[in-house]
Amino acid sequence: MATVLDTPSHSLKEFRILPGYTPPDGNALNVSLATRLCSVPGGFLHLNTPFLSAAMQAVTGTEMAISMAQLGGIGILPVSQSIEDQCDKIDRVKRFKAGFQTNITTLSPLQTIGSVIEIMEETGYSTFPVTDSGDFHGKLIGIITDKDFDVRRDHASHVEERMRTDVQAGVDIDDLKEANRLMIKYGRGFLPIISSVDSTLQSVVFKRDLDKHLEHPNESIDQKKRLLAGAAVSTHPEDRTRVQCLVEHEVDVLVIDASDGHTHYQRQMVEWIKSKYDIPVIGGNVVTARGFEFLAEAGVDAVKVGMGIASGCTTQEVKATGRGQASSLMAIAAARDELARKEGGRYVPLISDGGISGPAEMAVGLCLGADSLMMGNFFARYTEGAGNMVRNVGGETVKEYWMEGSTKARNHRRYAQLKNLFFEEGITGYVPHLGSIYEKLPVVLQVLRASMATAGCRTIEEMHEKAVLEMQSPTALYDSDIHDMTPMNIDQQIL
Ligand code: IMP
Numbered sequence: 392m393a394t395v396l397d398t399p400s401h402s403l404k405e406f407r408i409l410p411g412y413t414p415p416d417g418n419a420l421n422v423s424l425a426t427r428l429c430s431v432p433g434g435f436l437h438l439n440t441p442f443l444s445a446a447m448q449a450v451t452g453t454e455m456a457i458s459m460a461q462l463g464g465i466g467i468l469p470v471s472q473s474i475e476d477q478c479d480k481i482d483r484v485k486r487f488k489a490g491f492q493t494n495i496t497t498l499s500p501l502q503t504i505g506s507v508i509e510i511m512e513e514t515g516y517s518t519f520p521v522t523d524s525g526d527f528h529g530k531l532i533g534i535i536t537d538k539d540f541d542v543r544r545d546h547a548s549h550v551e552e553r554m555r556t557d558v559q560a561g562v563d564i565d566d567l568k569e570a571n572r573l574m575i576k577y578g579r580g581f582l583p584i585i586s587s588v589d590s591t592l593q594s595v596v597f598k599r600d601l602d603k604h605l606e607h608p609n610e611s612i613d614q615k616k617r618l619l620a621g622a623a624v625s626t627h628p629e630d631r632t633r634v635q636c637l638v639e640h641e642v643d644v645l646v647i648d649a650s651d652g653h654t655h656y657q658r659q660m661v662e663w664i665k666s667k668y669d670i671p672v673i674g675g676n677v678v679t680a681r682g683f684e685f686l687a688e689a690g691v692d693a694v695k696v697g698m699g700i701a702s703g704c705t706t707q708e709v710k711a712t713g714r715g716q717a718s719s720l721m722a723i724a725a726a727r728d729e730l731a732r733k734e735g736g737r738y739v740p741l742i743s744d745g746g747i748s749g750p751a752e753m754a755v756g757l758c759l760g761a762d763s764l765m766m767g768n769f770f771a772r773y774t775e776g777a778g779n780m781v782r783n784v785g786g787e788t789v790k791e792y793w794m795e796g797s798t799k800a801r802n803h804r805r806y807a808q809l810k811n812l813f814f815e816e817g818i819t820g821y822v823p824h825l826g827s828i829y830e831k832l833p834v835v836l837q838v839l840r841a842s843m844a845t846a847g848c849r850t851i852e853e854m855h856e857k858a859v860l861e862m863q864s865p866t867a868l869y870d871s872d873i874h875d876m877t878p879m880n881i882d883q884q885i886l
Contacts, residue, residue, distance in 0.1 A: 400715035401862065402700070403752040403759075407871065409859040411847020422840035426762045426851045427740045428465065429644060429671045429693035435740070436644065436671060438763060439463035439609035440836060441851060443742060445767035446470065446623035446648050448800055449792045452777035453483045453494055455770060458828045460484065460618035463609030467765070470623040470648045471795060471802040474633045477622055478640040484620040485641055490567040490601060491584065491594035499525025500532060500551035504540045507550060511537055515780060518581050521554045522592055531585050531592045534558050560585045561596075570596040613643060621673075623648035625804035626656035631663065638668050646673040647691075648805050650698060650706065650796070650816065653682035658689040665690045676744055678719035680726035683739075687730055693740040695765060696723050701745035702768040703794040703818040710816070716746050717759055724760020724855070750838040757843075757851050758858040768792060773828035780824055793819035 427435040428443075440463030444451045448469050451459075456466030468480050483494060496510060498521045511517055517537040522529030533554030540553045559577040561584045564570050574582045580598035585591060611619040621644040622637045624630045634645065645664060649657055652675040664672050674686040675695025686694050699706040699713020707713040720743055731738040743761035747753055753764055771778055771792040778791035794817020795802040803810050825831055848854045863871065 401717040401721075402715045403717050403746065403755045405862055405868070406717060406755045406759075406860045407863055407867075408754060408758060408842065408846045409861060410845050411857060411859065413844055413847055417844055417847065417849060419837060419840040419844045421849060422843045423850050424463075424836060424840065427693075427738070428742075428763055429673055429740055430737065431671050431692065432669070435738075438465060438611055440611075440832075441757065441761075441763040443467055443621070443763060443765040444770040445744070445765050446621075446646055447767050447771075447777075447795050448472065449778040449790075450767050450771050450776055453480045454775045455773075455777055455828075456480065456484045456620050457487050457618060458773075458775045459770075460611045460620065461489070461607045462828065462832055463607075463611055464763075465611055465619050465621050465644070467621040467623055467646050469795070469802075470625050470630070470633070470804065471800055474636050477633070478636050481620050481622060481637060481640045481642050485617045487618055488565065488594075489607070490570070490596055491565070492597065493527065493594050495519075495527070495595055497522050497525060497527050497529065497592065498535060498550050500549065500554070501525075502550045503546065504548045504550065504553060505546035507535065507540075508542060508546070513779065513781075515774070518597075520583050520592055520595060521550055528591050528593075530590050531558060531560060531583055532556065534581070534583070558583065562587045563593075567596070567601070571598070571601055574598050613641075619643045621646055624660070625649065626654070626660040627804050630660070630804070634664055634668070638670055642670070644671045644673060644692075646695070647675065648795075648802070650676060650805055651712075652677045652695070653679070653685055658685070661686070661689040661691055673742065675742070677723065678714040680722045683723045683726045684730070687727075687737075687739050691739070693742055693762075694723070694727075695742045695744045696720055696761070697744035697746065697765075701794065701817070702748070703792065703820060704745065704796070704816065705818060706796070706816045709814065716743065717755070720756060720759040720761055727760065750835055750842060753835075753839055754842040754846070754854075755860065757839075757854045758846070758860055760855055762851060767794075768822055770828070772822045772825040773831065774824070774826060775828045781821070783821065788824040789821040790824050791819075792822045793817070 425439050426441040428438050429436050442464035444455050444459050444466040446467040446469040448471050451466040459466040468477050498519050521533040523532050533556045535554040561573050561582050564584050570582050582596045584594045586593055622642045623646045624633050626649055671692040673693045674691030676697050677683050678698045696719050700716045730736045740762035742763050742765050743756040744765040747766050780790050783789050793799045795805050796816030797819045799819045846858045
């Protein structure tokens with residue numbers, strides 16, 4: 392007979408943290424969110440913000456990877472794209488110079504104004520450079536903004552009839568302060584930078600971006616001061632070429648993208664990478680102590696924890712496999728700590744992956760042993776998320792979010808599925824658009840620090856050691872939510 396564990400599986404939402412003593416210098420401002428992402432020879436790769444953006448098409452593209460690294464975390468570029476595209480994105484993150492944008496949409500002079508209006512609606516941006524070829528690195532020939540045409544009448548006109556050609560550009564500038572000085576001088580919020588050799592567009596600086604780019608004290612950088620970027624690979628032997636290319640493109644960390652990491656295939660891939668390259672490898676996903684031990688033995692540098700609990704995941708429904716995230720973390724953190732205590736043992740950082748919607752669950756996950764948190768849905772909501780921004784019938788701006796096991800993503804390698812017998816393990820849908828990650832994430836981080844301060848902890852390590860959690864009864868959870876009161880809603884004003 393199968394083994395049946397008769398204790399129920401628990402989710403992060405079932406726990407609350409008891410307050411601990413907060414000393415005079417223990418307030419939120421003195422809490423550090425620095426953490427160990429994974430082991431590297433001689434120590435650990437640290438992050439100042441314990442967050443990874445998920446290796447999902449709808450979440451991590453170049454823009455999200457750059458924002459994550461600037462804000463102290465790391466973005467993981469998904470495996471569900473060609474090797475060339477994935478490596479190109481790694482290059483863009485590595486080459487990124489704060490404030491100098493090199494991946495914005497450029498227009499061709501022959502495009503219709505109708506198509507420009509669509510692009511403006513889709514991206515939310517109102518100023519675009521025009522190049523002779525329409526490509527970003529073409530010769531700059533004009534600028535068009537939403538003020539240069541009439542939305543009702545000009546649909547059939549072409550960009551070349553409406554664009555401004557008296558463009559003031561910076562030549563070969565790579566200093567942000569100098570770019571800012573020119574923008575002030577020209578009285579514009581936008582400065583294209585061109586090459587002195589052939590007037591081709593090199594980058595674009597937006598005034599609105601300056602504040603968010605000038606200072607990032609927590610950014611995640613490598614030894615050459617370039618932003619960190621991670622990339623996912625599958626366990627399929629065909630991905631050995633992908634690994635080789637990513638390493639050549641100087642990816643900082645490889646993440647094995649597999650819904651079930653306790654497999655022969657994962658060990659084979661980890662061992663192969665480790666025998667060839669000196670690069671940190673994050674393995675996963677596992678939800679049992681045995682799965683963790685298996686990956687630690689295979690030589691991974693961190694382990695991702697979670698199965699069947701992601702926001703749009705249907706794995707538990709269709710396959711009955713998975714586990715509540717709190718139970719997974721508790722079982723694995725105990726095994727991890729035991730391994731660290733053993734003679735000749737080592738500390739393997741844990742990444743809690745999936746199902747986190749806000750700082751309360753983040754804090755509980757960190758208390759239960761996670762060193763960092765991987766999130767998809769949470770990051771897909773920001774402007775910088777890789778999914779398209781669209782307007783729903785109610786007129787709200789939402790972002791597309793689809794799971795890697797959905798028909799739309801068809802990431803069959805993550806689920807060890809056969810291409811011709813594919814079944815879904817995740818859905819396709821929408822999440823609300825929250826605005827820019829640069830504006831919103833600092834508040835989330837402050838809430839997390841405040842939660843740690845109340846728990847009487849100043850570091851994530853202290854959360855692992857000292858925090859006291861309590862499982863809640865359904866009535867206690869009822870009390871912990873808003874109850875017996877209606878939130879004020881401006882549409883329902885009392886007469
Ligand atoms: P979320 O933050 O709850 O949306 O979860 C994101 C995580 O879901 C990812 O990091 C993956 O581990 C996992 N995931 C991605 N696609 C699927 C899917 O199709 N089914 C189940 N889990 C998925």
